[in-house]
Amino acid sequence: MSRSRTRRLPLGTVFIATALIAGVGGIVYSRVTAAPEPAAAAASRPADVAALVGTPDPKAQALIPANYAFVTPGTLTVATHPGQLPLADYGADNEQIIGVEPDIAKLIADGLGLKLVLVPVAWADWPLGLESGKYDAVLSNVTVTEERKKKFDFSSYRFDLLGIYTRTDGPIRKIETPADVAGLKVVLGASTNQDQILRQWDRQNIAAGLKPVEYQYFDDAVVGRLAVITGRADVSFEPNATGAYSARDGKVRRVGLFPGGWPNAAAISVTTRKGSGLAEPITQALNTQIASGTYAQALKRWNVGEEAVARSETNPPGLSAL
CATH class of the missing domain: 3.40.190.10 (Periplasmic binding protein-like II)
Structure with missing residues (x-):
C-alpha cells in the first residue's frame, strides 16, 4: 500500500x-x-508481544489455487487497521502491530505455510485496496453482510x-x-x-x-x-x-x-476477493488452529474468549441492510 x-x-x-x-x-x-x-x-504504550506459532496445515495449503498470485510470492499480505487494542494497535516500539487480529493473521499464515506481512490501513480504505489487489486478505473486525458478499468472500473467526x-x-x-x-x-x-x-x-x-x-x-x-x-x-x-x-x-x-447484527447474530470474518479461491484454504487453516488450541490461545491473551466460534465457515449468512 x-x-x-x-x-x-x-x-x-x-x-x-x-x-x-x-x-x-x-x-x-x-x-x-x-x-x-x-x-x-x-x-x-502496549508492550510488544511474542508472535504465536500456528499449526501447519497441509490440507489448507493444498487448497490454495495453483493460479493464485500472491501480492508477494510465499507471503500472505494482510491489511488491518491499527486503531485500538485488543483488535490491533502499534506496540511499544511504534512499529510492531499487535492484537488479536494480527495474532489470527499469523496463525492463518503459518497454517498456509506462508510468511505474514501486515499492512496498516484506514478502515475506509480496505475495500478498494482489497479489490485492487494491494493485499491478499483483510483482518480488521469486518462483519459479514449480504451486500459485502457481492464483492468479497469470508472466513468467519469471531462472533460480532x-x-x-x-x-x-x-x-x-x-x-x-x-x-x-x-x-x-x-x-x-x-x-x-x-x-x-x-x-x-x-x-x-x-x-x-x-x-x-x-x-x-x-x-x-x-x-x-x-x-x-x-x-x-x-x-x-x-x-x-x-x-x-x-x-x-x-x-x-x-x-x-x-x-453485531442486532437483533440478529453476526460473524467477524477474514475478507478476501470474491472468487479468488483463498476463502476455502483460510477457512481450513482456521479450523486447524481451532482444533489445535492455538486459536483459543490467541483469543485468551486478548480477553476476547467470549467471541470464540466453534468452527470457521466460508461465506456464512450475512447481515441484511438495516
Missing part, C-alpha cells in the same frame, strides 16, 4: 461530526477540546458483539432497549454496524416522540474514550472487544451488550 501507516492524532482540540437527523438537517461539525493526555498514559460503555461514576446504569439511548451523546465509529444500528434506534425513538441521539465521531479512539470519561459524551457504542479491553482500568463500565 502506498500511503504511510496510520498514526495517532495528537490529543487536544479535535473536530467531531454530530449528525442531526430526522429533519434537523445534515452533518454539523462541532469543536470539542479534549482533556490533555496524562503523562502516565503517554508512557503506557457490540458493547455500550459509560464512565464508571456516571448515572447510566443499563441500556437494554432502543428507548434507553434517546437524547444521549454517543461516541461511535462512522460507517460501522453500530452506527447503522444506532440510526435505526434513533429513527424509531424520534417517531415515538423521544429525543434524538447526538452522534460523536472521532478519528482517534483514545480521544473518544476521553470524551466518555470526562462526561463530554454519555456513552460509547463500539465493538465489545475494545470496550472490555479498555474497561480493565476501571474508568468505564459496560451498560449494554448487543449482537
Whole structure:
C-alpha cells in the first residue's frame, strides 16, 4: 500500500461530526477540546508481544489455487487497521502491530505455510485496496453482510458483539432497549454496524416522540474514550472487544451488550476477493488452529474468549441492510 501507516492524532482540540437527523438537517461539525493526555498514559504504550506459532496445515495449503498470485510470492499480505487494542494497535516500539487480529493473521499464515506481512490501513480504505489487489486478505473486525458478499468472500473467526460503555461514576446504569439511548451523546465509529444500528434506534425513538441521539465521531479512539470519561459524551457504542479491553482500568463500565447484527447474530470474518479461491484454504487453516488450541490461545491473551466460534465457515449468512 502506498500511503504511510496510520498514526495517532495528537490529543487536544479535535473536530467531531454530530449528525442531526430526522429533519434537523445534515452533518454539523462541532469543536470539542479534549482533556490533555496524562503523562502516565503517554508512557503506557502496549508492550510488544511474542508472535504465536500456528499449526501447519497441509490440507489448507493444498487448497490454495495453483493460479493464485500472491501480492508477494510465499507471503500472505494482510491489511488491518491499527486503531485500538485488543483488535490491533502499534506496540511499544511504534512499529510492531499487535492484537488479536494480527495474532489470527499469523496463525492463518503459518497454517498456509506462508510468511505474514501486515499492512496498516484506514478502515475506509480496505475495500478498494482489497479489490485492487494491494493485499491478499483483510483482518480488521469486518462483519459479514449480504451486500459485502457481492464483492468479497469470508472466513468467519469471531462472533460480532457490540458493547455500550459509560464512565464508571456516571448515572447510566443499563441500556437494554432502543428507548434507553434517546437524547444521549454517543461516541461511535462512522460507517460501522453500530452506527447503522444506532440510526435505526434513533429513527424509531424520534417517531415515538423521544429525543434524538447526538452522534460523536472521532478519528482517534483514545480521544473518544476521553470524551466518555470526562462526561463530554454519555456513552460509547463500539465493538465489545475494545470496550472490555479498555474497561480493565476501571474508568468505564459496560451498560449494554448487543449482537453485531442486532437483533440478529453476526460473524467477524477474514475478507478476501470474491472468487479468488483463498476463502476455502483460510477457512481450513482456521479450523486447524481451532482444533489445535492455538486459536483459543490467541483469543485468551486478548480477553476476547467470549467471541470464540466453534468452527470457521466460508461465506456464512450475512447481515441484511438495516
